[in-house]
Amino acid sequence: MSVPQPQDGTPILELRGVDKHFGAIQVLHGVDLKVYPGQVTALVGDNGAGKSTLIKSIAGIHPIDGGQLLFEGKPVTVTGPRDSAALGIEVVYQDLALADNLDVVQNMFLGRERTKGILLDEASMEQAARDTLAKLSVRTLKSVRQLVSSLSGGQRQTVAIAKAVLWESKVVILDEPTAALGVAQTRQVLDLVRRLADTGHAVVFISHNMVDVFEVSDRIAALYLGRMAADVPISEVDRTRVVELITTGRSGDLGIEPAAVAEVGA
Amino acid sequence: MTSNTVSASTVEPGGAPSGFEADKGPDSVGAAVRGYVDKIRGGDLGALPAVLGIVVLTVLFYALRPETFLTPLNLTNLLVQAAPITLLAMGLVFVLLLGDIDLSAGVVSGVCAAVSAQLLAEQGVSWWVAILAALITGLVIGLVTGTLVGLIGIPSFVVTLALFLGLQGVTLRIIGQGGTVPIREPVIRGLTNEYVPVTGGWILAAVVVLLYAALQLNRWRVQRARGLASAPLGIVIARIAVIAVVTVVITAILSADRALSAAVELKGIPYAIPVVVVLLLVLTFVAGRTTFGRHVYAVGGNSEAARRAGINVTRIRILVFGLSSTMAAVSGLVAAARLSSVTPGSGGGNTLLYAVGAAVIGGTSLFGGRGRVRDAVLGGLVIAIIANGLGLLQVSAYLNFIITGGVLLLAATVDALARRRAAAAPR
Known part of the structure; x- marks a missing residue:
């Protein structure tokens, strides 16, 4: 189902030994992660494993305390959301952050409106929004001038993702995009996630649902209590092993050293 | 992935398979009308209650006072009566769009009118200086209010309630106890008398x-x-x-x-009517066609989303209160022209109630994010018709207060129910 990608290519985004602590509590311990263009990297882990902290670190909301962030092979510093946006990293949060009282086009361009003089350039914005949605083969919206309040959960997720794509983003991070959706809507969103990667984006996909993960992902990164247990191509693991990695941090030859597990568990 | 699975799987249950078909639909008035009916059913009443209100009230008062209500003289009075209410409500629409409230707007109009009247009477300044002074006074008060609300984070209800009390003292200080400052300056008086x-x-x-x-x-x-x-x-x-x-x-x-x-x-x-029309056009343009207006709607709809989108929410709030209080100054000047004087009570009493009522009756939501500048005009007319009609019927003052208060409550009820209905609408 996935497009074959050279595994030896340079990752567009790479984390090396990233540490993060809040006060005395260390949340991330030397986390390594590689994200490749054209691939979906699933980020999995139990509640409290540090998934949200990790993406917020990448997004600049919680800047990292130690380690390195490399973008296109070059070390970068991200100290705020604007830095990550400037690099081409877009995060689609679980609560979506759409304004219900605005329409699809207005939401997609929120904060970055196109203008002609002091006038909003509605025609050009609507055109660009349409083009982006068409590029992602979104067929579920009746009108791009529909208010977001009238959209279903899946359609909202679609708009939020399309919004991220509109900004020539290279890395799109999706925080549990299917968590609150029904079967058909999950289907739509998964298709869209796949198309994102197929159009050359590097996608980081956070999910608790193993079925979804195995359906769309090319690589899988499992966090266990703030440590990266494994970051491997999906072909190297199966569902049982991933669940093991999530719950114990180890599975066969993969995972954190038993000593480290014991230390973390203590 | 095959294209087959894409097309088969992206069909929304109960939805249509093709993209954006509603945007490319046939040029059908019937479809547009059905869309409008759906919108009303979905809880977005738009201008409908205000327009119905205008029609029903006009018929009612015409039936009760056929010889006076629909005469050109009374209708002119009515429009001039509506002007200050509408102008005040136009500024309030922006504050309400943010989901905030400005309880001091009426009193601000009084302070600004007092500044300008006193400058005319004591300093003998020319009309444009007096008008400019009023506008600047309004702007400054608004920017201070906005800073207290946006930057410090005090709820707008509390800030403007404090100003509501405090600024009445300022007007009293400017005018002097029991005093009345007449306005004789022909240009300002001419707003409503020429x-x-x-x-x-x-x-x-x-x-x-x-x-x-x-x-x-x-x-x-x-x-x-x-x-x-x-x-x-x-x-x-x-x-x-x-x-x-x-x-x-x-x-x-x-x-x-x-x-x-x-x-x-x-x-x-x-002359007050063209002033209202010009400001209606300008502010409609600001709200609908500029980045600032778009951001006001966004902050009112979801301020967290606006913040994450990089919008400076604090700046928007400060500017909106500045705009609202500047409009209050314009309203104060027109009200002063209408009465040809400013008193310590100017802008007090039911001024604010009328203006908030006008905005809400016109269709602006008290919950933020929904409303238009034209709501102020439509709602202002409804309020003016009630005030004018009750005046012609010579009802007692107490009834006037009760009825107007009741109408505001009714409008707020409609607003709250519409919101509930919109929230409950099937997704």
Whole structure:
């Protein structure tokens, strides 16, 4: 189902030994992660494993305390959301952050409106929004001038993702995009996630649902209590092993050293 | 992945398979009307309650006072009565769009009018200095309010309640206990007591209609040419026709001789009306066609989303309160012109209640994110019709208060129910 990608290519985004602590509590311990263009990297882990902290670190909301962030092979510093946006990293949060009282086009361009003089350039914005949605083969919206309040959960997720794509983003991070959706809507969103990667984006996909993960992902990164247990191509693991990695941090030859597990568990 | 699974799986349950078909639909007025009915059912009532209110109240008061209510003289009075309410409400619409409230707006209009009246009376400044001083006073008060709300984070309800009390003291200090400052300056008095010559009035009316028609048709043409979402031509023309008819009817009424004695001639549009129309156009433009306006709606709809989108929410709040209080100053000047004086009580009493009522009756939500500048005009007319009609019926003051308060509560109820209905609408 996935497009074959050279595994030896340079990752567009790479984390090396990233540490993060809040006060005395260390949340991330030397986390390594590689994200490749054209691939979906699933980020999995139990509640409290540090998934949200990790993406917020990448997004600049919680800047990292130690380690390195490399973008296109070059070390970068991200100290705020604007830095990550400037690099081409877009995060689609679980609560979506759409304004219900605005329409699809207005939401997609929120904060970055196109203008002609002091006038909003509605025609050009609507055109660009349409083009982006068409590029992602979104067929579920009746009108791009529909208010977001009238959209279903899946359609909202679609708009939020399309919004991220509109900004020539290279890395799109999706925080549990299917968590609150029904079967058909999950289907739509998964298709869209796949198309994102197929159009050359590097996608980081956070999910608790193993079925979804195995359906769309090319690589899988499992966090266990703030440590990266494994970051491997999906072909190297199966569902049982991933669940093991999530719950114990180890599975066969993969995972954190038993000593480290014991230390973390203590 | 095969294209087959894409097309099969992206069909929304109960939805249609193709993309954006509603944007490319046939040019059907029927479909547009059905869309409007759906919108109303979904809880978005728009201008409907206000328009119904205007019609019902007009019929009611005409039935009760057939010999006085619909005369050109009374209708002119009514429009002049509506002007300060509408101007105040126009500024409040922006504050309400944010989901905030400005309880001090009425009192601010009083302070600004007092500053300008006192400057005219004591310093003998020219009219434009007096007007500028009032506007700047309003702007400064608004920016301070906005800073307290946006930057410090005090709820707007509390900040403006404090100002509501405090600024009454300021007006009292400026005017002096029990005093009344008359306004004799002809330009400011002329806002409500001088009239545009009849020919000039008709030219103004024609300009407004033609401008509106040109803007609407041009927008429609551009949308069609580029294959964007657009209303059917029939609807666009119907909108233009409604605006044209309303403008012509009002101009005709105001151009009729309304003098009570045959010896004098009294006709033409009071200058306050073009002021309202110009500000309506300018503020509608600001709200709908500028980045600032878009951001106001966004902050009102979801301030967290606005913040994450990089919008400076604090700046928007400060500017909106500045705008609102500046409009309060304009309203205060027109009210002062109408009464030809400023008293310590100017802008107090039911001024604010009327203006908030006007905005809400017009369709602006108290919950933020929904509303238009024109709501202030429609709602302002409803309020003015009630005040004017009850005046003609010579009902006691106490009833006047109770009825107006009741109407505001009714409008707020409709707003809250519409919101619940919208929230409960199937997704």
